[in-house]
Amino acid sequence: MKNIVILTGAGISAESGIRTFRDSDGLWEEYRIEDVATYEAWQRNQDLVIDFYNQRRRQLVDVKPNAAHIALCRLEAKYNVHIITQNVDDLHERAGSKNILHLHGELKKVRSTVDDKLIYDLKGWELKKGDVCEKGSQLRPHIVWFGEEVPLIQTAGELSSTADIFIIIGTSLNVYPAAGLLNFVPTLTPKYLIDPNAKDNYYKPNLTVIKEKAGIAVPKLVEDLLNDDE
Numbered sequence: 673m674k675n676i677v678i679l680t681g682a683g684i685s686a687e688s689g690i691r692t693f694r695d696s697d698g699l700w701e702e703y704r705i706e707d708v709a710t711y712e713a714w715q716r717n718q719d720l721v722i723d724f725y726n727q728r729r730r731q732l733v734d735v736k737p738n739a740a741h742i743a744l745c746r747l748e749a750k751y752n753v754h755i756i757t758q759n760v761d762d763l764h765e766r767a768g769s770k771n772i773l774h775l776h777g778e779l780k781k782v783r784s785t786v787d788d789k790l791i792y793d794l795k796g797w798e799l800k801k802g803d804v805c806e807k808g809s810q811l812r813p814h815i816v817w818f819g820e821e822v823p824l825i826q827t828a829g830e831l832s833s834t835a836d837i838f839i840i841i842g843t844s845l846n847v848y849p850a851a852g853l854l855n856f857v858p859t860l861t862p863k864y865l866i867d868p869n870a871k872d873n874y875y876k877p878n879l880t881v882i883k884e885k886a887g888i889a890v891p892k893l894v895e896d897l898l899n900d901d902e
């Protein structure tokens with residue numbers, strides 16, 4: 673079986689109603705990154721950070737996977753599929769995809785502030801000040817904040833280097849090190865970038881840029897790949 677590796681970003685969840693990061697109606701028009709998504713913010717104002725992620729988690733209850741998340745699952749009938757997502761939502765899981773690596777953490781998990789290995793599934797959407805780990809320290813969102821290390825980047829790089837086909841969906845390719853994963857993909861591997869706002873001057877060998885919304889373009893590409901005779 674051929675390996676398909678898929679890198680997804682906030683754009684794949686946009687049609688489910690989750691706002692992206694840098695679009696004009698993006699989330700970060702309302703919030704400053706440094707106030708809610710850095711370790712310094714956490715040290716300065718835990719209430720604000722907890723509330724920000726509680727709102728994001730609460731929103732998950734009302735949204736559903738869209739046609740793009742759902743179509744990707746169909747590839748598993750013919751390919752060995754791995755999804756590397758920058759998203760912290762759980763829409764790939766809920767659509768039914770099997771192998772999902774969350775590079776930037778997961779909204780539905782929380783972790784200890786004294787021991788990174790103590791990670792818990794949060795019941796419900798609300799993390800409260802005073803919720804502690806088994807060692808007695810305040811729990812924090814299980815999110816990779818700006819300026820923090822990305823523990824799974826090496827695994828993601830190794831996966832990318834095995835890709836026979838590499839598909840990028842809905843990411844501005846602005847956030848490193850995730851954006852650098854393309855550099856691990858073998859030169860001859862066919863690559864697809866699906867993003868309505870993809871830059872015109874973005875060039876990589878064997879890259880096909882599809883400037884359409886994920887909900888339209890992903891099901892079409894999946895159909896083509898399933899019908900591919902190779």
Ligand code: NAD
Nearest residue numbers: 681682683692693694758759760761842843844869885886
């Ligand atoms: P980004 O916001 O920087 O880029 C989103 C991209 O999606 C843009 O290039 C935009 O043109 C594209 N897009 C918008 N609508 C689309 C659609 N319908 N179909 C396809 N593409 C569409 O997001 P990023 O590159 O993923 O980087 C953002 C960071 O923000 C990540 O670290 C992620 O953790 C975080 N984030 C996650 C979520 C989520 O979990 N759903 C949402 C917002 C931000």
